[in-house]
Amino acid sequence: MYEFLQFVSSGMTVGAVYALVALGFTLIYNASDVVNFAQGEFVMLGGMTTVFLYDAGTPLWLAAVLAVMITATVGVLLNKLAVEPARGASVVSLIIITIGASIFLRGVAQIVFDKQIHRFPAFTGEDPITVAGAAILPQSLWVLMGGAAIFGVLYLFFTRSVIGKAVLATANNRLAAKLVGINTTAMMTLSFGLSAAVGALAGVLATPITLTSYDVGGGLALKGFAAAMLGSMGVPAGALVGGLLLGLIEAMTAGYISSDYKDAAAFIVILTVLFVMPRGLFGRAVAERV
Amino acid sequence: MLSVKDLRSRYGRIEALHGVDLEVKSGEIVTVVGANGAGKTTLLRCLSGVQPASAGSIVFRGDDVTRVAAHRRVGLGLAQSPEGRQIFTTLSVEDNLRLGAFLHDDPRVEQDMDEAFALFPILRQKRRQLAGGLSGGQQQMLAIARALMTRPSCLLLDEPSLGLAPILVAQVLDVVKSLKSLGVTLLLVEQNAFAALNIADRGYVMETGRITISGEAEELIADPRVREAYLGI
Numbered sequence: 407m408y409e410f411l412q413f414v415s416s417g418m419t420v421g422a423v424y425a426l427v428a429l430g431f432t433l434i435y436n437a438s439d440v441v442n443f444a445q446g447e448f449v450m451l452g453g454m455t456t457v458f459l460y461d462a463g464t465p466l467w468l469a470a471v472l473a474v475m476i477t478a479t480v481g482v483l484l485n486k487l488a489v490e491p492a493r494g495a496s497v498v499s500l501i502i503i504t505i506g507a508s509i510f511l512r513g514v515a516q517i518v519f520d521k522q523i524h525r526f527p528a529f530t531g532e533d534p535i536t537v538a539g540a541a542i543l544p545q546s547l548w549v550l551m552g553g554a555a556i557f558g559v560l561y562l563f564f565t566r567s568v569i570g571k572a573v574l575a576t577a578n579n580r581l582a583a584k585l586v587g588i589n590t591t592a593m594m595t596l597s598f599g600l601s602a603a604v605g606a607l608a609g610v611l612a613t614p615i616t617l618t619s620y621d622v623g624g625g626l627a628l629k630g631f632a633a634a635m636l637g638s639m640g641v642p643a644g645a646l647v648g649g650l651l652l653g654l655i656e657a658m659t660a661g662y663i664s665s666d667y668k669d670a671a672a673f674i675v676i677l678t679v680l681f682v683m684p685r686g687l688f689g690r691a692v693a694e695r696v
Numbered sequence: 697m698l699s700v701k702d703l704r705s706r707y708g709r710i711e712a713l714h715g716v717d718l719e720v721k722s723g724e725i726v727t728v729v730g731a732n733g734a735g736k737t738t739l740l741r742c743l744s745g746v747q748p749a750s751a752g753s754i755v756f757r758g759d760d761v762t763r764v765a766a767h768r769r770v771g772l773g774l775a776q777s778p779e780g781r782q783i784f785t786t787l788s789v790e791d792n793l794r795l796g797a798f799l800h801d802d803p804r805v806e807q808d809m810d811e812a813f814a815l816f817p818i819l820r821q822k823r824r825q826l827a828g829g830l831s832g833g834q835q836q837m838l839a840i841a842r843a844l845m846t847r848p849s850c851l852l853l854d855e856p857s858l859g860l861a862p863i864l865v866a867q868v869l870d871v872v873k874s875l876k877s878l879g880v881t882l883l884l885v886e887q888n889a890f891a892a893l894n895i896a897d898r899g900y901v902m903e904t905g906r907i908t909i910s911g912e913a914e915e916l917i918a919d920p921r922v923r924e925a926y927l928g929i
């Protein structure tokens with residue numbers, strides 16, 4: 407039993423990171439119909455920037471805040487320099503642009519930072535807490551609570567604030583949004599910035615557990631994309647459920663079978679779900695969006 | 697109020713407006729009538745700035761807005777209820793109206809919303825429902841109400857009667873007429889020429905991207921060419 411709990415806690419921790427990456431996909435997809443494969447690089451930039459600022463003597467909290475701000479700026483620049491000029495290009499072209507951007511960002515990270523694996527200390531100590539026989543890292547709780555807080559804040563932003571609703575309106579009907587005076591270009595910029603900030607926060611929260619290096623973005627983007635598809639691209643609740651599910655499947659497979667099969671098991675489950683429900687688990691919400 | 701000179705616009709290589717001249721004076725209801733594909737929607741899209749003009753000029757209340765971004769024209773007082781309603785289907789009726797007031801952040805928004813509900817009482821009943829679930833007529837009312845929430849001095853209406861049952865057409869056009877007394881200047885685009893000319897002060901007839909006839913509404917209703925081509929008389 408304690409073994410099972412152990413796998414659940416590690417699965418949820420990894421799953422929360424996937425959920426945040428999936429949420430990043432969703433934020434950008436909703437605002438612009440772009441599937442941004444550079445999403446994983448935001449996580450990498452969040453972690454790596456924090457590492458280097460911290461190693462240079464910046465207090466950890468300040469390094470984290472700066473890393474999120476810098477990454478958000480990178481997200482905005484990605485939109486301004488690569489995506490916006492290609493407005494109207496086909497979906498495939500836009501995906502290729504974002505893949506190109508991710509390779510570029512990885513290259514820059516390799517030069518600005520280095521090729522080593524890094525971490526910074528956990529926020530509140532490294533000693534595991536024992537819950538019902540399972541050992542849980544305090545940082546895992548930070549990841550879970552932080553993830554929940556990010557989803558919660560964004561939920562309030564989109565349901566309570568006028569700007570949040572303006573982003574939703576832009577996603578729902580760009581023409582109509584312009585006709586009520588919404589600057590839809592600014593809403594896209596905001597979405598890219600938000601999405602990058604969410605990715606960076608995931609990197610900041612997870613790096614003490616998962617470690618980071620210049621090349622972690624590609625794998626995370628794939629997992630986050632899979633989680634977003636599993637939960638239905640464009641649905642925030644789907645991102646949350648898809649991410650946690652993916653993390654749990656991986657942890658269970660790694661725990662009970664072999665970690666060699668964890669990626670394969672995850673993708674088999676995703677392919678099966680998408681075969682039965684092509685729109686993903688929250689597919690009806692997607693149909694409504696159109 | 698609104699002065700359009702030699703306006704041209706194209707979709708790719710194909711020109712859809714071949715030099716349109718049009719004038720709307722403060723307080724008027726002006727209508728543009730014409731068959732399907734004449735270019736009426738393209739004209740309104742250019743006026744609102746969601747479609748670029750390739751030549752010509754649009755002057756609104758003294759400002760040349762030909763190159764002004766769409767969302768800024770709304771701020772200047774030029775609003776549109778577009779063809780096909782284009783409501784925010786995934787948001788509530790109330791949120792649609794609040795977004796109509798996106799540029800306004802003051803207590804008058806509540807008052808404006810009450811006025812919109814007074815014009816279209818059904819929207820008050822449905823205020824918490826998703827706009828996508830409204831009937832076609834209700835969606836049309838919402839589209840007009842949302843445009844009014846922007847506090848326009850000039851409102852462009854693209855085929856508000858399209859696809860509505862005859863009784864609703866009359867109701868919607870009655871409201872359009874009543875907007876005039878609220879001080880809103882109106883440019884109404886319609887295929888339903890008779891209904892539109894009936895409530896308008898002046899009218900323009902558009903054919904394949906050009907204005908071919910213009911005049912007082914009564915003159916147009918009496919004009920044999922208009923009667924034959926558009927009034928089915």
Ligand SMILES: Nc1ncnc2c1ncn2[C@@H]1O[C@H](COP(=O)(O)OP(=O)(O)O)[C@@H](O)[C@H]1O
Nearest residue numbers: 707710712730731732733734735736737738739
């Ligand atoms: N998105 C578009 N792409 C290409 N051609 C278009 C587009 N929209 C309209 N057109 C063409 O422009 C002309 C005018 O169309 P439109 O302005 O919609 O006319 P109306 O509103 O009077 O029915 C038509 O010939 C139509 O085929």
Ligand SMILES: [Mg+2]
Nearest residue numbers: 736737738779
């Ligand atoms: Mg039309």
